[in-house]
Amino acid sequence: MINGRKKLTYKRILKLVLSGVVLLGSVTSYNTNAAQAASATQQFQDISNSYARVAIMNLVNKGIAAGTTDRTFEPKKAVTRAEFATFAVRVLGLKPVKNNLNPYQDTSSNAWYYGNISAMTNLNIMEGKGQGIFQPNANITREEAATLLVRMLKQQVGSTGLLPYTYADAFLISSWAKPYVQAVYQLGLMRGSDGYFRPHDQVTREEAAVMLDAILQNKAWSEQLQTPDQLGIQLGWQYDSTTAEFKQQVQQSEVNTLVPRWFFLNSSMQVTDHTDSTLLTWARSTGREVWPLLGNRSNPTLTHQMLSSATNRANVISQVVAYVKKYDLHGINVDFENVQPADREGLTSFVTSLATSLHAVGAVISVDVSPNLGTDWTAAFDYARLGAVSDYMVLMGYEEHWNGDPIAGSVASLPWVEQGLETMLTDVVRSKVILALPLYTRDWSSRNPATSSWDITLGEQGMRAKAQGSVRQWNASLAQYVIGYSSSGIPRYIWAEDSRSLTAKVRMSTARNIAGLAYWYMGGETSDVWNAISNANRFESYVF
Template sequence: MTLLATLLTLGLVAGYSVPVEAAVVKQPFQDINSSYAKDAITHLVNKGIAAGTSETRFEPKKAVTRAEFATFAVRLLGLKPVKNNISPYNDTSTTAWYYGNIAAMTNLSILEGKGQGTFQPNASITREEAAALLVRMLKQSSVSTGLLSTTYNDASDISVWARPYVQKVYQLGLMRGSDGLFRPQDQVTREEAAVMLDAILQKKEWSEQLENPDSLGIQLGWQYDSTTAEFKKQVEQSEVNTLVPRWFFLNSSMQVTDHTDATLLSWASATDREVWPLLGNRSDPAMTHQMLSSSANRASVVAQVTAYVKKYKLDGINVDFENVQSADREGMTAFVTSLTASLHSLGAVVSVDVSPDLGTDWTEAFDYAKLGAVSDYMVLMGYEEHWNGDPIAGSVASLPWVENALDTMLSDVVRAKVILALPLYTRDWSSASPATDSWDITLAEQGTRARAAGSVRQWNASLGQYVIGYLSNGMPRYIWAEDSRSLTAKVRMSTDRKIAGLAYWYMGGETADVWNAISNASRFESYLF
């Protein structure tokens, strides 16, 4: 068997992606000459979307499985397989060739299971199921089903949930049926699937978008509890293009301590990444007040930071002042105003980290509108909905809470200046003593608990995340999970609002799968079909 033929076969049978470079050579399948889908099959194979079942056979009359259709769809949409650390389904092995494709489509709410935590990957996909998948792939809205009865003689056989999808694919010209019948429960054959998917590529305004390169905007990653070597490795495995090492901190002498690592600067420059080191106050309200309440102290700190930016040729500074007193509201604005003006003279930018505005003393020191006007970026820390020490257990960052926080900020700050920070951690909660017996965990630790014997998980659509329950020493504990699926929902929500980008607290807390999920969410949301 030739190398090309091997790759084409593996593309379907073993789940390997078909390299575009190899796919430019047409595959001479022996069994498609009499198929009405011959041209569509050839086109999809040459595009690396579909593949034969062997070196010389496509088996056009064979039913296509749900896993195979998911794989074709991922490739057509230009997405990446995502091997979710928490599996969406109980009957889908994480080692199966199709797992990453099914998870990718589930994360984006394009594919759904068959109920009770099952997907049935090897079951044949029905025509009405295919209709739903095509409509969701193209982000089309549901339509009235009033014309179905006059369109198809078997309209009453179409499941109620599927009727809007069937009507829509008819309008789009992607599925039409034959002899006045739609045949909703019939299996979709491989040649039928090829015709459906190729019809999408034949529409120029759709196919051109599918060829667009990814554009993720600012992807900011904070370093935390890691060496420079570890941080570089974390960044290399991610989508992050803007580094925030923890280098500069204010002390009680009104001096800014310097922990700059020149090797990270050299590496960032060589890999075309920007560096915006963090300027922190270590959550010390008294020390921060000493600086912000004095024009002389503010000027001194601005001069010190400016000197560091000039010395190290930094691209920017990330101001992270937390636990600031309400009385320092004007001082905070004055400091950021002066710092921004000074750094702009060097071509550097200023970003300011802020918590969601919940009308509490915690955020009273931050005038969002004025800070947003004078700084280059406002970084909304979209987490700590329920915090360490909270007497009530709950999500660190549920989708509705993050959405409300972002929309509140956007009422004061222009979209082009807003960066949404997402959590790469969550919290393991005690059911008996949430405030005193709960702690932060990484996403890897979360996955270990989710897979432990006896643990249960349930997707909560209203929160946009799994809720995991397990027993520890006989006592119930709970986790509101952050994973590829929950982060996808947040990225899609924020991308829809056309903000400047995303940030992540903290690098190293994630599992590897989240980066493909984030990339997919951004890419899929960019499509305007």
């Protein structure tokens, strides 16, 4: 047992060596892990005298950190911005995201750290050093580390009035960093030594280890980090793909609810059946539900013929229910578009009766609707009444600017989607709302946007963005890149949908605790978006 004088000296030394890093929990709590410290000493020859040896081994055992070689950790070596981003991704239990659209000009998409930097950028945890510049190999400073720790833990920042009384060098802290330094001090994760914070000093590997391990040693925080993902409904529409292609698309995604385009109205008031039993068998074997689409092919005349007649409505409902029973379907996705305002009551009656009939056979009903902008396009949809009788309302959060629009612009900017969702939630309970996101965008002509513009996949978007002479800039207010390039001498523009823009929309919607997300359409995406969506769902679920 240490006597009083030696104990005091040890604390002073520890305080100085930590250089502003404070452990969460007492020093003795780390001493109880002596076995781990011994193991760390055996693995790495250069950490036996490090105050951080237990923290280092904790992170190594969890796969968060690794040595610089098999036998060395180099605890005094400075940590780069890329390395800290990598540590942060692993502590938060996130996935690397190799964004198809590279956020930074000075970061190679082939670099080992690219996926981690992109993941942190998508979530607004880590920022560049200016438009398109990240400086991945620059050493991270203490004020930058403070900012990252606070953002990782989703902590609010506020007043900085106490900083001048806390640190003699408070005037050296960058203005943007002051709220974070104040917050990280209050969290107990970083504090200065001898009244100094030293904001521009580099963070060493052992300092970083203690900072990050302190997060894991906090029981409330670590419990959050260990919770399994709760994605809710993840609905994917099949479009222009074979069953084999659709299955492959679903396997690469987070989708757990399939919507193949199987049932459509025809002029004889018959519901055509394009069911593929092999997809049903596969979905059941993989634990996924199938809610085939019942569509009107955007034909207002045909739709009026059905909705305006009680006999026709009943006939269609009986056919749909027969298919549900025949194929043992989990549900039906009603996709009636371009419905006339005069058919508002007929549509409500149809959905009400169909819901009753589907519930009687154990199936659910979801109804696709556009954002309510008070126009004729959505006048036929009584959102409150449809939401009351259906199991789910799927808000198609796209077509802010549509094919044929005389004005070029975003397919789904964040403010527009957010407004549409907020409006929906005034009529429909959040547990019934599914937000559909676009896995496509539009290539716009600056000269003739209405007639010389077309839809493109995210893969096609990426090829244009990487073409010689193209330019790209992040628009923070829209939460999208705007890409510009020239074709045949005519400037063209793309308001991009990618991992970064989709992350913003997923976080916005997940924060509102809705039932889930949907994607139009499967196969339009690039593979990176699924890790981005998973990260957004997971990070937004944390309540630190």
